[in-house]
Amino acid sequence: MYRSYQPLKPVTNRYLQQRWDQNNYENHRRKVSSALPVVDNKGMRTPAHVQLKLKKLQLQDERLSVIDRDNRLLASKLADIVCSKGLVDHRNQYHLRSLNADKRREELLLVSRQNQAIYQRITSRQSEYRRHLWLDDWERAERRRDDISRYPRGLAQKQKSHRKVKFAAEGSERTTSCSNTDTDRTERET
Numbered sequence: 001m002y003r004s005y006q007p008l009k010p011v012t013n014r015y016l017q018q019r020w021d022q023n024n025y026e027n028h029r030r031k032v033s034s035a036l037p038v039v040d041n042k043g044m045r046t047p048a049h050v051q052l053k054l055k056k057l058q059l060q061d062e063r064l065s066v067i068d069r070d071n072r073l074l075a076s077k078l079a080d081i082v083c084s085k086g087l088v089d090h091r092n093q094y095h096l097r098s099l100n101a102d103k104r105r106e107e108l109l110l111v112s113r114q115n116q117a118i119y120q121r122i123t124s125r126q127s128e129y130r131r132h133l134w135l136d137d138w139e140r141a142e143r144r145r146d147d148i149s150r151y152p153r154g155l156a157q158k159q160k161s162h163r164k165v166k167f168a169a170e171g172s173e174r175t176t177s178c179s180n181t182d183t184d185r186t187e188r189e190t
Helices: 015-034 048-052 053-084 100-125 132-147 155-161 181-189
Strands: 164-166 174-175
Touching: 048 053
Parallel strands: none
Antiparallel strands: 164 174
């Protein structure tokens, strides 16, 4: 590489060209350093009410006032303890009271009265089911089943019921009858 200045364009005097180029470069650097931005990129200033946060200060003051009040109460209690003869107040006879006990009691009474009224209405009402109709229908269905079936249902029970059995101990003959509700019902029907 050459030590002498090499201009970009062909010139007659290199030394003068070097001086002019140096002056142009320094002017350029001075303009760049003193140039102001065309676009404002600083952003918005934060508003004072956001920056100050008055609510936070108010809450902090309230918290400090509560702490001061508690400290004063504790200091007065400690002063009372120091000034007293050393007696200890250890009796805690507090009666527990609920603020809404009366209202809850009234609601409970209201619910119990309503339940009693519902119970009275239910018990005083006559049944809408007709049991004797159900029984008649059932007996009719049994008769149809016996009519349709090949072997009637109570026939074997009837034959067993008229048998005579001898008991050796007594020597007399007794007739035993089977107590079956199905056979009794079929006997009553025939």
